[in-house]
Amino acid sequence: MNDFLLWFGTGFNHIVDWYAYDHILFLLVLCVPYSCKEKRPLFWLITAFTLGHSLSLALSVLGFVKIDSSIIEFLIPFTILLTALYSLFYLGTHRAEKLAIKYAFTAGFGMIHGLGFSYLLRSMLGAQESIVFPLFAFNVGIEIGQIAIVTAIILWQSGLVLAFKWSQNKVALVFSALASILALILMIARFPF
Numbered sequence: 001m002n003d004f005l006l007w008f009g010t011g012f013n014h015i016v017d018w019y020a021y022d023h024i025l026f027l028l029v030l031c032v033p034y035s036c037k038e039k040r041p042l043f044w045l046i047t048a049f050t051l052g053h054s055l056s057l058a059l060s061v062l063g064f065v066k067i068d069s070s071i072i073e074f075l076i077p078f079t080i081l082l083t084a085l086y087s088l089f090y091l092g093t094h095r096a097e098k099l100a101i102k103y104a105f106t107a108g109f110g111m112i113h114g115l116g117f118s119y120l121l122r123s124m125l126g127a128q129e130s131i132v133f134p135l136f137a138f139n140v141g142i143e144i145g146q147i148a149i150v151t152a153i154i155l156w157q158s159g160l161v162l163a164f165k166w167s168q169n170k171v172a173l174v175f176s177a178l179a180s181i182l183a184l185i186l187m188i189a190r191f192p193f
Helices: 002-016 018-031 039-061 069-089 096-125 130-163 168-188
Strands: none
Touching: 002 018, 002 096, 002 130, 018 039, 018 096, 018 130, 018 168, 039 096, 039 130, 069 096, 069 168, 096 130, 096 168, 130 168
16 A cells, blocks of 8 residues: 555656646646536546546556657647647637547647656656556556646636636636747747757
């Protein structure tokens, strides 16, 4: 049980740490177009992200997928930019056909973010004989941390809507625009070529 808690805590602390600001920013732009009343599409988006994230984290740590970390570090803000731009252009449209596309892209973006976490986990595992248990516990910690972040984002944006009488679209517009600018800055700083 102590080993589980150690790896769980490592995963949880890694995602909620401010040094994981790019992953938190992605979750922010993914969530802000949705109000508290729109739990179902948001639930499926987060699930798609989690599935992609978990799959690529496992494949990378187990050695099946190897991509240069500088490319992944560049692609992470690129996913933020694309998600923010999507929110800006399709603000308020949560039609089923648009959601299906968004679910697919979110799962793919989750795979990119999972690869970002895999480099840290692989370096921590070193030459351990069995990595399945630590991988599982680390991933559970990340996912629980992610749920905490999404919950905080939803509560925070609900507070903005109530306190400042902002519409949900205004919250999404402002934060998607700001996230686009930050993502561009990160992409320039992390350009791998």
